[in-house]
Amino acid sequence: MMKIKLSDVNNASGRNYRFAFNLPADEFNFPTDDYQIIGTIEVSGIAENTGTGYHLQGSVKCQRHFICDRCLGKITEDQVNDFDEIYAVDAPETQKDVNLFSGDFVDITDLVHDVVIVAQPMANLCKPDCRGLCPKCGINLNEQQCDCDTTIIDARLTVLKKLLEKD
Ligand SMILES: [Zn+2]
Ligand SMILES: [Zn+2]
Structure with a gap:
């Protein structure tokens, strides 16, 4: 106490x-x-x-x-x-x-x-x-860079993206 x-x-x-x-x-x-x-x-x-x-x-x-x-x-x-x-x-x-x-x-x-x-x-x-870990290779992004492609685009977003690109 x-x-x-x-x-x-x-x-x-x-x-x-x-x-x-x-x-x-x-x-x-x-x-x-x-x-x-x-x-x-x-x-x-x-x-x-x-x-x-x-x-x-x-x-x-x-x-x-x-x-x-x-x-x-x-x-x-x-x-x-x-x-x-x-x-x-x-x-x-x-x-x-x-x-x-x-x-x-x-x-x-x-x-x-x-x-x-x-x-x-x-x-x-x-x-x-904090930049966290790379979701693909697990590297600590605070310490190192990696070449992983981490752009995960949802299929619906792809459609939307195409529509937007038409303008
Ligand atoms: Zn951290
Ligand atoms: Zn990576």
Whole structure:
């Protein structure tokens, strides 16, 4: 768990308290279908007592491991994702962006989990313009060129093409 003790924040000079946590990624129950979050999750930041609540700012370092959808390359990528959240014991109903808590701790384990999940891209690509594999010979087109003819034209498209060529 990643718990910030609020009496530590209140006693810190300027009421600014630096926190840092390391936890194995396994402890977060991240999804494992499309990608894996591996290694150690490193969290660091500053907690500030604002008088009405606690302002937490920080970053989450993690590693994403996946197989590229296009070239099937095995990729491990380092990520740093930031967070900026307000925690309070009580908040008016209109203030939707406040996280409520009670007691002398703010547990940011769920926050860290969500920061990582929300930051993950929909597609698994080694780079945005990955050229993938040649569908005929299987060569990795990021690394090499081949001479395969990969223009596969559907029969109906051929008819359409002929019609267009008449103009
Ligand atoms: Zn790729
Ligand atoms: Zn080829």
